Amino acid sequence: MGMNQTPASERVHISFFGKRNAGKSSVINAVTGQDLAIVSSVMGTTTDPVYKTMELLPLGPVMVIDTPGIDDEGELGALRIRKSYQVLNKTDIAILVIDSTAGKGEEELELIHRFHKKGIPYLIVYNKIDLLSTEKIKDLAMSVRAGEVLVSASDGMNIQELKEKIASLKPEDTHKYPLIQDLIDPLDLVILVVPIDKAAPKGRLILPQQQTIRDILERGALSLVVRDTELKSTLDHFLAQGVCPKLVVTDSQAFARVSKAVPENITLTSFSILFSRYKGELETQLKGIAALSSIEDGDRILIAEGCTHHRQCGDIGTCKMPEWIRNYTGKKPVFEFTSGTEFPDDVSSYKMVIHCGGCMLNEREMKYRIACCQDQGVPITNYGILIAQVTGILKRSLGPFPEMQKLI
Amino acid sequence: MGMNQTPASERVHISFFGKRNAGKSSVINAVTGQDLAIVSSVMGTTTDPVYKTMELLPLGPVMVIDTPGIDDEGELGALRIRKSYQVLNKTDIAILVIDSTAGKGEEELELIHRFHKKGIPYLIVYNKIDLLSTEKIKDLAMSVRAGEVLVSASDGMNIQELKEKIASLKPEDTHKYPLIQDLIDPLDLVILVVPIDKAAPKGRLILPQQQTIRDILERGALSLVVRDTELKSTLDHFLAQGVCPKLVVTDSQAFARVSKAVPENITLTSFSILFSRYKGELETQLKGIAALSSIEDGDRILIAEGCTHHRQCGDIGTCKMPEWIRNYTGKKPVFEFTSGTEFPDDVSSYKMVIHCGGCMLNEREMKYRIACCQDQGVPITNYGILIAQVTGILKRSLGPFPEMQKLI
CATH class of the missing domain: 3.40.50.11420 (Rossmann fold)
Incomplete structure (x- = not known):
């Protein structure tokens, strides 16, 4: 079984992108297939990205994300493509799988553009090389650049090399501050x-x-x-x-x-x-809490949670938060709620955003959400800081950080 | 995402059994399909039972196990059937899915017999009733007993009722002793x-x-x-x-x-x-440790672990345990190792079994393994007790339990 207790937020998120016929699932199975007891391709609903937690040596505990095809058609297809793009926000390592018999198309170029824009390290995997003529393989091999791998998922060719390349992209621990x-x-x-x-x-x-x-x-x-x-x-x-x-x-x-x-x-x-502080968000969130003092009746406030099934967060988010805010401000703002992976790209209509601690989100996603708010000039703070503010002990709780006390 | 941190050992294990054409997967999807973000039928390898962790209200965190068809054919098929049967050892609630257009056959009766033998609470689900004539449905409905449900996974009929019945089978907390x-x-x-x-x-x-x-x-x-x-x-x-x-x-x-x-x-x-003690195993394991003093050169010792990917257990099990035993006994026994779900039904050739703490196994499975050893007269103990014994502090470590000190 090897059920692993590492939480999602601590796992390196490796996302596989590609067209529907590129052999994404086969590549995932080939990469992860070293241990049948853990590997089980997760299929069933193709509407949503599919998540698998596993141990992928030498990376350690990872979250492998299989995304819908980026060339899907129709209204539903467009929705699926959008969901694939949303996955980028939590992706630590991106793998773009290309059918080498078809080559790179517009959709792939668009994705690569987005990898660059979001600063996500990525690999391009040319799959199905077993279907190419020896000559074509040679041609392709000659033009291969760093960050590109030729594989055949069906016969396992170069899969070990691909795994090593994935591992070499492992993000550094980027914490600016220690925890305690x-x-x-x-x-x-x-x-x-x-x-x-x-x-x-x-x-x-x-x-x-x-x-x-x-x-x-x-x-x-x-x-x-x-x-x-x-x-x-x-x-x-x-x-x-x-x-x-x-x-x-x-x-x-x-x-x-x-x-x-x-x-x-x-x-x-x-x-x-x-x-x-550990995540480098404290300063932003302290600035964000200031917005509470200028809330008026009818202002829209977004309360966002990272997890869908964590009852504790749910109760706080949907019940206690609105009550605390109404009591503290004496105003009647309008509350909206999101949970899990839903987080609106456009937050500009909100007066402020209050986010949970995000312990179920990986850091890339949390940083993305904060960046969304900052880009659109919307103050963002978190549950803990809001609670400290409304109970009047924010200043005291910043005792270990005198330089932060000056911000409030 | 709703990634849930509840460990496997604390989840109610609900296993779905049935013939290949009974619609097991559809029933699982219908039961679990209330939340698309979590539900993802796990397919891909049909050789092994497939495990999904999820939140299934009102049960809470569960482990849903999809098993290979009990009517599979050929050599591989027989192996798959055996794996399905092995799942019984960790099953807290069994669901037998029957194609209502085909009815109950020998394989189903054999399974029900095994449920009874192992004392597993179970439900019988007659699926595909949408394919029956109104008359046949009436007939079937008339003869339905407690513990039987008529459903149609494809159109969702009676799925809510099925969920409630599953929840009603939730095992009681059976701990004889508190933890601390x-x-x-x-x-x-x-x-x-x-x-x-x-x-x-x-x-x-x-x-x-x-x-x-x-x-x-x-x-x-x-x-x-x-x-x-x-x-x-x-x-x-x-x-x-x-x-x-x-x-x-x-x-x-x-x-x-x-x-x-x-x-x-x-x-x-x-x-x-x-x-x-909490799990009610202390007495057995203290009796088991006594076997260490009669180990001879060449005796076979099984070192068994519940998890496959927990490096800590691995190091202890395969390296430290053998060394400690060799040093303590001055003998050279032969060590064999198992991990994860592999645990031999026949342990009679072993002089003793040393099991990890089993924190990744659910209690039913751990109890089954202990019962296997007891039935075959093979002493079983665990890592912690063995370590205490070889380091000479077992007696002291039983300080809080004077009645247990008498056993060693």
């Missing part, structure tokens, strides 16, 4: 406040909590994990014994209560803010 | 020792660690998460300040070092032992 390691020293105690309500997933911790614990461990420091309901007793006891935390990190939703329980001299922040 | 909650009181401090080596998954915690933290939180107690390398300094500091842990839980691999760092008056155990 620069804020603590070895043996420092960090208290992590993790509320357990009915929305919390059964028997596990959500990813940001895991990542934070992991980052603290790697620094040689200590995580004390506690519910919000036990925080005060715990702090009282520890402080009375002379054990003082260096930092308290809380779930955003418990921020207001936690802020009261933590003495002013102890630095307090939230998982949201740590991750926002 | 009965060992601690609210506000107790539990130290969790989590080594970070190159085998640890990047940016996250493995499932047993998450589950333990979660269980401690639910008890209103505190988890202090620390690496093995910082454990001694941390304990020294905390004890000097008068803060004493109620319990220390360590990764099995760090047990020997951790045991030295933790004063004798503090109770110490391992994640392995906690989970072994």
Whole structure:
């Protein structure tokens, strides 16, 4: 089975594009087919891009995306092509599969143009070379450039070479800031406040909590994990014994209560803010939150989520967020909601966009959404920062980042 | 996308069985097709059972298993049928799809017999009723019993009813013992020792660690998460300040070092032992470890893993385990290895079986494997208990369970 627990957001997203007859699926199967237990081509609905999580050595855990043909016809076909293009926003590595008996056409040139525009590293795969004459193969081989591979998915020719080339395109870790390691020293105690309500997933911790614990461990420091309901007793006891935390990190939703329980001299922040900085988005989102003060009745606000089936986000997004915003602003804006992969290309009609933490989206997609908003001059912020703002503790939660406090 | 992080072991496993022409895939698509973004029938290889993780309300996270036709022909066909039968070992809910135009045959009766034998709750789905005459439908409807549903996957008839019936078969939580909650009181401090080596998954915690933290939180107690390398300094500091842990839980691999760092008056155990008890396997595995003392040169030992792509298990299983056993026994047994879904029905030729913690297998499958060994009189134990034994700290690690200490 090899069910892999790596979340989608941490996987390298490899997308395969091409015309319907280019042999995309065969190439995917040939590349991934080294382990039959994991590989299972996902078919069935050809309307939507198809996602498979797998381990692709030497890349590690990846998300392979099979997209609808870029030459599909009719009204539905046009919709499918559009969906293929949307996949670009989350693509870390693009593979363009071309039928070598047909050659490169307009659709392929259009795609290559888009790869360049979005700065996506890509490979061009000439498939079906088994169908070419020896002479034609020679001609093609002579003209092959870096970033192009001749393969035959049906007889496995050059598939190993293709895999190595894909692996060589693996994106670098581009984090400008660490998650938490620069804020603590070895043996420092960090208290992590993790509320357990009915929305919390059964028997596990959500990813940001895991990542934070992991980052603290790697620094040689200590995580004390506690519910919000036990925080005060715990702090009282520890402080009375002379054990003082260096930092308290809380779930955003418990921020207001936690802020009261933590003495002013102890630095307090939230998982949201740590991750926002880690991803390089904090500055943008702090600027974005300013828009809240100028919201008027009837302004349109987009509340966007990265996942479709994460009940916790759903409840916050569709219920709590609108309520918090109405209470804080005293106005009645109009809320619209998107979830999963739907995110409008045109956000210009919104007064502001409020996005979830995006833990289920890969970074490329999240950055794309932020760029969409910035390009169109629409303020964007995230759930955690909005909650901190409406509960009046945004300034305090930026305690570890004095330079950011100046932005609000 | 709605990529769901719930691990396979925590999902209800729903398996669909039937003849090749019964419309199994159509029924699966109809049942799961409420959300196109998640649903994607997994085809491609028909040789192996096909697994899909998804959210199926009101059941929650499930694993849907599509099995090869039970009437497949030829040598390959027989192999496929055998694989379908093997799926029974991990099936929590079985769905038998029957072509209502053909009716119930020998193969179906054989399957139903096996459902009964293995105590698997099941439903019989008569598909393709749209192809029957009104009269025949009436006849069939008159004779339908509880546990039988008439559907038409192609026009969606009764699919909602089928979904509700599936949900009603959801297995109860059958844990005899809690994970850790009965060992601690609210506000107790539990130290969790989590080594970070190159085998640890990047940016996250493995499932047993998450589950333990979660269980401690639910008890209103505190988890202090620390690496093995910082454990001694941390304990020294905390004890000097008068803060004493109620319990220390360590990764099995760090047990020997951790045991030295933790004063004798503090109770110490391992994640392995906690989970072994939680799953009701501890007694069997403690009896199993006794076989180690009678291993002779040439004895066959099976080392079995539940996952195929979890490097950490792989290294332990194929490298460290054999070395530890050779060193401890001073003998040269012959090691054999299995991983993933391969686990031999016949284990009688082995002197003992050593299984990984099975965090990637669902409980039904793990219980089946243990039952296989017990039925054939072959001792079975797990990685954690073996490590504790060879490092000489098994007795201490059973500290929280005095009644179990008597078994060794």
